[in-house]
Structures are given as structure tokens and as C-alpha cells.
Amino acid sequence: MQTLLELAQGPLFRLTFAIMALGLLRILILDIWGAVEAYRKAGDKNIPWGQAFRKSLAWLFPVGKAFGSRPVYSLFSILFHIGLILVPLFLFAHVELWKSGIGLGWVTLPKDWADYLTLSTIIFGLALFIGRVAFRASSFLSRKQDIIWPLALIVPFITGYICANTGIAPAGYQFFMLIHILSAELIFALLPFTKIAHCVLMPLSQFVATLAWRFPPDTDEPVAISLNKKGVPV
Amino acid sequence: MNKNRVSEEERARALKPTKKPEVIQRQRLPVRYHVEDYDVADRPRRFLEAFAVILRHSNYRFALEHFIRMSAKCSRCSVQCQVYLASGDLKDIPCYRSELLLGVYRRHFTMGGMLKGRVLGDSGLTDEMIEEIAESFWNCTACRRCSMECPAGIDHGLITHLGRYILSEIGIAPRALVVSVREQLEGKTGNTSAIPVPALLDTLEFLQDDMRETKGVEIKFPLDVEGCDYVFFPAVSDYLMEADTLMGIAAVFAATGDSWTTGTGYFDGINYGLFYSDRMLERIVKKVHAEAARLKGKNILIGECGHASRSAKYFVPTYCGGERALPVINIMEYTLQVLREGRLKLDPNIVTEKVAYHDPCNIARQGWIIDQPREILKAFCKNYIEMEPHGENNICCGGGGGTVSIDEIRPYRTTIAGKVKAEQIRASGCNYLVAPCANCKKQLRELVEDQKIDCEVVGLHDLIYKAIKFDKKQQKK
Numbered sequence A: 001m002q003t004l005l006e007l008a009q010g011p012l013f014r015l016t017f018a019i020m021a022l023g024l025l026r027i028l029i030l031d032i033w034g035a036v037e038a039y040r041k042a043g044d045k046n047i048p049w050g051q052a053f054r055k056s057l058a059w060l061f062p063v064g065k066a067f068g069s070r071p072v073y074s075l076f077s078i079l080f081h082i083g084l085i086l087v088p089l090f091l092f093a094h095v096e097l098w099k100s101g102i103g104l105g106w107v108t109l110p111k112d113w114a115d116y117l118t119l120s121t122i123i124f125g126l127a128l129f130i131g132r133v134a135f136r137a138s139s140f141l142s143r144k145q146d147i148i149w150p151l152a153l154i155v156p157f158i159t160g161y162i163c164a165n166t167g168i169a170p171a172g173y174q175f176f177m178l179i180h181i182l183s184a185e186l187i188f189a190l191l192p193f194t195k196i197a198h199c200v201l202m203p204l205s206q207f208v209a210t211l212a213w214r215f216p217p218d219t220d221e222p223v224a225i226s227l228n229k230k231g232v233p234v
Numbered sequence B: 001m002n003k004n005r006v007s008e009e010e011r012a013r014a015l016k017p018t019k020k021p022e023v024i025q026r027q028r029l030p031v032r033y034h035v036e037d038y039d040v041a042d043r044p045r046r047f048l049e050a051f052a053v054i055l056r057h058s059n060y061r062f063a064l065e066h067f068i069r070m071s072a073k074c075s076r077c078s079v080q081c082q083v084y085l086a087s088g089d090l091k092d093i094p095c096y097r098s099e100l101l102l103g104v105y106r107r108h109f110t111m112g113g114m115l116k117g118r119v120l121g122d123s124g125l126t127d128e129m130i131e132e133i134a135e136s137f138w139n140c141t142a143c144r145r146c147s148m149e150c151p152a153g154i155d156h157g158l159i160t161h162l163g164r165y166i167l168s169e170i171g172i173a174p175r176a177l178v179v180s181v182r183e184q185l186e187g188k189t190g191n192t193s194a195i196p197v198p199a200l201l202d203t204l205e206f207l208q209d210d211m212r213e214t215k216g217v218e219i220k221f222p223l224d225v226e227g228c229d230y231v232f233f234p235a236v237s238d239y240l241m242e243a244d245t246l247m248g249i250a251a252v253f254a255a256t257g258d259s260w261t262t263g264t265g266y267f268d269g270i271n272y273g274l275f276y277s278d279r280m281l282e283r284i285v286k287k288v289h290a291e292a293a294r295l296k297g298k299n300i301l302i303g304e305c306g307h308a309s310r311s312a313k314y315f316v317p318t319y320c321g322g323e324r325a326l327p328v329i330n331i332m333e334y335t336l337q338v339l340r341e342g343r344l345k346l347d348p349n350i351v352t353e354k355v356a357y358h359d360p361c362n363i364a365r366q367g368w369i370i371d372q373p374r375e376i377l378k379a380f381c382k383n384y385i386e387m388e389p390h391g392e393n394n395i396c397c398g399g400g401g402g403t404v405s406i407d408e409i410r411p412y413r414t415t416i417a418g419k420v421k422a423e424q425i426r427a428s429g430c431n432y433l434v435a436p437c438a439n440c441k442k443q444l445r446e447l448v449e450d451q452k453i454d455c456e457v458v459g460l461h462d463l464i465y466k467a468i469k470f471d472k473k474q475q476k477k
């Protein structure tokens, strides 16, 4: 158990973290590069940047969106995300690890806040899962990953909570800690290749949607030539 | 549970086949719109070939990449789509519809998809999938309401647009649209309604006589005048169907005295390319710009028509030289401007009925024309009412994306696609429904007739024509 834990905390962590960081960086660069190319080729370069920016903000801080379509789902999703993003980044115990590892620390969440956020992420993760299975349209659309993600994501939260808050015996502690770390690492490794990529691509969505309607000029002829339709009547 | 959901009986009526079985078999297309005969051999390969060529010469690829990475399957869009709300058919959920094409893209145009296909021995695109796309992508009205609520930025209007473009390159497109575009680009008359110039002149003569009689003012439709401020392109069908709209527009110009003209070389604002083919879109946009340039006009002025306005506003700069292209404005922008300047007088005691405004998707969705018509209407209609939702988030008339021109699918349009709109209109209790768009007008008239709603569908300038006041000086002329 001890060696497994050490493996998980050391090399495996570095590996999966690197996969995540590089994977996310790659798709971020590809996405931005694609948008820049599209802009370069567009015949109309008069882009409503301000409007796209406002729409992006509305999605990144979705206060208004919560009262739009599917309000209950939105509320669940927002409460789920708050803990999902804040706890891993600002938990005192995590920041301590970074400090001892790379010598860099930052602000941390008060303990009771961290606990409440963890609980809300667990509860709303479950709620999202139930909603996904129960809501007719959602369950019809769902792929495997859509159903699994809310459940997979709360595993490290549940195990982390157990380790931090129950005076559990050392053997049990080690077991749950191992699950905690391994599940988080699995998430790291899969994240760039699944829809969770949205954690870096989300801010670009509205710009992509805007630029997508900006076509390059003079494409009738090359398309017609390539398809052997040059001069062919409509 | 949902007041917009249609009954099984209505569904059956809306989706009743419109074609003979032998035609369906010959064309291998179980869709309700008519298609001209085309080469049915080898469709999947030709579809993919067309897809590849289009990707090479366009900007679609980066958006598709973003969409496949982001798609959250959150089904927010489902509660936005008027088609799904009415049909209740899960296959009408926007994200499902788009996935039909995104799936083809993922399978055949991404590394991961090609590898996975090979490993799993999945041969990819099939004839059945093409048939499903051909059906589904013309059930969508490309209104883009769903895209407003997609956190991933997935624009189903764009995907519908692209899917139809690919289909059209293998010969699958509604006959009604193709025939019109053929006449417009290659026919003798050069416009979608096949109106020859002499017939146009007759119509204008007739309208001028009518206006002289009813208004006591000499109101002209100037033709081929060079150097005007505005070169005018209505949906050409207005010359056949919307006399009041055209007279209202002419009356506004008569009141202001600004210079405008219609070119007899080309006078059609309609651009079905926006609905099914970027190649046609480009060719038609270039015709509009060329005519305005021939007449040395300063602005391209589009009449009351949503898709004509959008295709000119957003694609004249694209295809005709970016910032060097002539500016495009919609007639309502002009009318509001002259109203604010005090150059247009409207009598507030003429239109006293309840008036509601329907936002055409193509000018409202991106926030371009929403407040302008409302300001004009409120200036002279005492009893203006608002329908909810409206503006950017309006509900499509049910005939968007060119579907209104496909007469054989009228039962679908007025039973399913227009159902949510119908309930909205009914609830508003309006007497006049103002719809400044040739397509919306046709669809809404058929909708209120089939749904038995008691209201009159008019253009904005139809009401202006009723209420416009000329001063003494002009009247003597």
C-alpha cells in the first residue's frame, strides 16, 4: 500500500499532470490557431468583438443564464462547478503539497468552506447524474462519457472528504487516499480528450461561433473546379 | 405537459408523404420535399468528396473542430427549438441533428475517428445516414434560436447550412429553391419570380396610378437613375404579392425626397444560396453588388426581407471586397433615420388596432434589427403590444431557412414548425401582425389560415402607407 501510494503521489502524478497540461495546451493552441486562420481568410473582417466578448462573459459567469432555459439544471451545474474548480485549486492541503513540491503557494480556502463546497459538489454531481438519466432529452443525447463524468468527478471529492473529516483508522485512510489520488489522476489523463476540454475552450466558444460565419471570398470557382462542375448549369 | 406539443393526428397530417413511392424509390430519398432527379450511385463516396472539397475551400473546419471537442450534450438547446417543442420527436433535438453531420466529420476527417473506424471495422457514412441528414436538415428552419443557449457555441444554423451545401453538391436540394436560383442566375428574366422587365414596368406603372389616386401625390419608383443614394432590392416576389409594402416604401422616399432607384438590370434581393449553397450565395451576392455599382449608387438598400437583408449585409463585404464594398442597409434603418430627423410625418390616429411585431430571425438573431421597427411602430400605433419572447430570442415563424418556398411541405410548416409561433400569436390577440420579411409574411399568412387565428399579417411599410402624411406642397405636385 505504501509503495503504491508513493508511486501514485510521485511519478504517476507527474505523468498524468503533464498529459493534462500538454493536452490542454495543445487543443487550446489548435483552437486559437484555427480561429486566427479563419480570420485571416475571411472576406469580411468587420467582427463584432464586443458582442462576442459579452456573450462569452455571460457563459463564464452564468448568473443570467441560470434563469434562462433549463433553470434547475443550470443551478445544479453552477453549484457543482464552484466546488469542482475551487476545491482542488485552493484546498489548504493541496496548496501545502505544491509548496513542498515546487516551493510555490497561494491563497487557500478556510476549512469549513472547503467542506461545504466539497459536499455541494458531491450532491450536485449526483443530481446532475440523476437529471441526465431521468430527463428524456438528455438521456437520449448522452454518450457514455456524458453519463460517467459527473460520477467519476465526484469520486475524488468523496474520498477526499472521508480522509479529511472522519477519524478513520490509518489503513482505511491509506486506502481512501489511494483511491482519491488515482481517480484524480485518471481524470487528469482523460480530461483533454473528452468534453471536459471545455475548461480551456469555453472562453473561445462565442468567438468561434462568430467567426464561423465569416467566409473566405471567391470559393465558388475552386469548389466547382474540384468537383468537376466548372461551367455546369445550376 | 407542453401546450405546444402536437397531437398524434396532427403529426401524421404534417408528416404525410408527398411523393409517389416510385419517385422515392427512384431517387432513394424518403423526404417530403421534391428533388430533381440526380445521380443516386455511390452517394456516400460523393458526399465525402464534396465535404472534403468544401472543407478545403472554406472556414468551416476550425468551427467543427471546436464543436466536436466542446459538445456537452446538455440539451439546453432542446427547450429552445420550436420544431422539437412541437414535434416532441427526440430526433428533432438540435444537438442530435447537428451530431448527424459532426459524427461524419469526426469519423472521416479527424485522426482519432479514422483510426477508430479502422480498428472497429466501421465503414462510416452510409446511404441511410445520408437519407437521415437529407430529411433532418430540411426539418430545421435554420433559425439559430438554439445556438443562443448552447454553452459550447454550437451554431446549428451553421451546421444545417453546411450540411445542405454538401447535400446540394451531390444533387439533393429542394426543387423549388433550385429552380428559382437557376432562373435567377441563368434564366432569361434573371430573377427568382421570373418577372420580365416589361412586366415589372407595368406593375410599377400600376402602383404609381394607384398611389396618385389614393394619396393625391405623385409617388414614383425611379428606374435606372445613376448616382443615387440608394439602389433598391426587395424580395422580387414583393412585386407580385406585397404591393402595399412597396407603395409604403415609395411613399417614404416621396416624403423625404432622397434619391433612390431600382435597376432594371437586376432587381431581386432574394438569395436562396443562404439556404443551401455557398456557391450560389456568392454568385447572387455578386450580382446585387454589380448592379448597384453599375448604377453608381452609394448604398445597397434591401427591402422588407430578412434573408435578403442578412445575405447582403453579411456577405456583400465577404464576396465584394471587404471595406471597399458598398454599404448595405435595410429599409427599416432608413425609415427610422428619416423619422427621427422629422422628415417623415405619420398620423397617430389611423392605425388604432392592436399591433404586434414579429422579429424575422435573419435580422434579429444577431441583434441587428430589433429596436428600429419598434421605435417606428410606437411612433404611430397607439395600441402596440409585445409578444414574448421577442428580439434576439424570438421564435421563428416556422418557415425559415427557405422551407417556406417549398409548397409541398406546407402541412409540416403550419402544423409543426410554426406551432409555437401560432400559439404565441393567438395569445397576443393582435389584429395586425407586422412581419417585415417576404418569407415570414408568406409563412405567417398560411399559418394563421391553417391554425384559424384571426389576425392580418402585414409589412411594416403597409402600415406606414396607411398613416403617412404629406404636406400641402407635396400634395399639389
Ligand code: HEM
Pocket: A059, A060, A073, A074, A077, A078, A081, A084, A085, A128, A129, A132, A146, A149, A150, A153, A196, A198, A199, A200, A202, B072, B073, B074, B076, B151
Ligand atoms: C473553467 C471553467 C469552466 C466552465 C466555464 C465550465 C462550464 C461548463 C458548462 C457551460 C457546462 C454545460 C452545462 C451547463 O450548461 O451548465 C459544463 C458542463 C460540465 N462541466 Fe464544466 N466548466 C468549467 C470547468 C470544468 C472542469 C474543470 C470540470 C471537471 C474537471 C468540469 C466538468 C463538467 C461536467 C462533468 C459537465 C457536465 C455536467 C452534466 O451536464 O452532466 N467543468 N461546464
Ligand code: SF4
Pocket: A141, B070, B071, B072, B073, B074, B075, B076, B077, B078, B094, B095, B149, B150, B151, B152, B153, B154
Ligand atoms: S446546447 Fe449545445 S452542447 Fe448542449 S445539447 Fe445543445 S448543442 Fe449540445
Ligand code: SF4
Pocket: B080, B081, B082, B083, B084, B093, B094, B097, B139, B140, B141, B142, B143, B144, B145, B146, B147, B156, B157, B160, B396
Ligand atoms: S436552428 Fe431553429 S429549427 Fe433548427 S434546430 Fe435550431 S432552433 Fe430548431
